[in-house]
Amino acid sequence: MKNMHHSEIILYLLVLFHVGLGVLLSFINPDYFAQHYVIEDGILAWLGFDALLLAGIVSFYRLRLWRKRPLTFSVGVLLTALVFTFGAGEEISYGQRLFNFASPAFFKEHNKQGEFNIHNLRFKKADQSKKEFSVNKVVFGLGLSIFLAVYLIASPFLYRHSRRAKELADRWGIPIPEPFHALFFLILFGLTAIVDSPRKGEIMEFGGAWIAFLLVLYPQNEDIFTSSPEV
Numbered sequence: 035m036k037n038m039h040h041s042e043i044i045l046y047l048l049v050l051f052h053v054g055l056g057v058l059l060s061f062i063n064p065d066y067f068a069q070h071y072v073i074e075d076g077i078l079a080w081l082g083f084d085a086l087l088l089a090g091i092v093s094f095y096r097l098r099l100w101r102k103r104p105l106t107f108s109v110g111v112l113l114t115a116l117v118f119t120f121g122a123g124e125e126i127s128y129g130q131r132l133f134n135f136a137s138p139a140f141f142k143e144h145n146k147q148g149e150f151n152i153h154n155l156r157f158k159k160a161d162q163s164k165k166e167f168s169v170n171k172v173v174f175g176l177g178l179s180i181f182l183a184v185y186l187i188a189s190p191f192l193y194r195h196s197r198r199a200k201e202l203a204d205r206w207g208i209p210i211p212e213p214f215h216a217l218f219f220l221i222l223f224g225l226t227a228i229v230d231s232p233r234k235g236e237i238m239e240f241g242g243a244w245i246a247f248l249l250v251l252y253p254q255n256e257d258i259f260t261s262s263p264e265v
Contacts, residue, residue, distance in 0.1 A: 038214070042252050046218065049244045052078065053225055056237045060229045072236035074147075075131055079236065083125040085243035089250045090118035096207070096259050103207070107258075110206035114250070121243075127151045182242075186216040190254060200255075209253035219245055 038046075058080065059067040072078055077090045093115035098110040126132065137150045145154045146168075155169040168175075192199035193210045205208055222241040226234050253259075 039252055042248055045244065045248060049241055051223075052081065053222060053237055055243050056240075057225050057229055060234065061232050062230065068231055068233055072231075072233045075126075076236075078240040079125060082240040082243040083122050085240075085247040086118050086122035086125060089243075089247040090115050090122060091249075092250055093118060098263065099175055101261070102261065104205055105239070106205050107207040110208055114207070114209070118246070118250070123202050124151045124153050125239075125243075182219065186211050186219055193254060204258045207258065208255075209250050209259075210255045212252075212254050215245060215249050 054065065056071055093111055096111045097108060097115070101109075105174055123129075125131050128151065130137070130150045137145065137148055141155075142148050144157060145151065146156050147154050153170045153174045156166045158166055189199075189203070189208075189210050190213055193203055194200075202208075209210060219242070222238065223246070226238045226241070229237065231252070
């Protein structure tokens with residue numbers, strides 16, 4: 035495991051400060067926590083947006099290596115950049131509140147907040163039961179959680195112990211997490227779990243966004259994103 039950068043340590047401490055403050059507020063001042071700290075367009079939402087946007091910018095910047103890397107590397111890096119740009123846009127509903135544009139009819143009908151984003155979409159099931167299919171719960175909740183668990187735990191092990199896995203990750207420009215990324219995620223999950231509020235997921239989203247940014251910026255295979263010879 036490589037040594038952590040000083041800037042990385044500082045950012046982790048700042049993230050822990052905001053998460054810890056949120057946990058504390060949820061106990062000593064639940065109203066302020068729910069109505070100010072974790073509201074839409076609140077400080078955590080915008081800081082989470084910043085992290086996702088920065089991860090996208092870093093990934094786009096790495097495309098400068100396209101001449102020195104295989105085509106697959108550029109494809110992988112571009113997909114990473116687009117995923118984080120998409121996430122940043124979703125976080126602020128693509129600037130809807132900022133620019134005050136109206137939601138299309140489809141989103142007014144199917145988005146639980148009537149906003150212009152995908153993660154809050156919900157659909158009635160074909161059997162017309164009261165249950166609904168929630169994109170946020172199924173895709174961005176359960177699906178993303180399973181993906182992160184496999185990615186954070188399995189990929190570092192495979193990268194270190196499988197030559198084939200290492201070659202694939204490096205050739206496709208996939209950032210591989212360090213063990214402490216998974217550890218920090220578990221700490222974040224534990225702190226969020228003790229919050230007794232229906233909006234505690236905002237803390238998890240904020241912390242998760244910054245872990246993702248730090249993972250992209252300082253991955254285990256950091257050397258492949260430098261100007262070294264072709265991988």
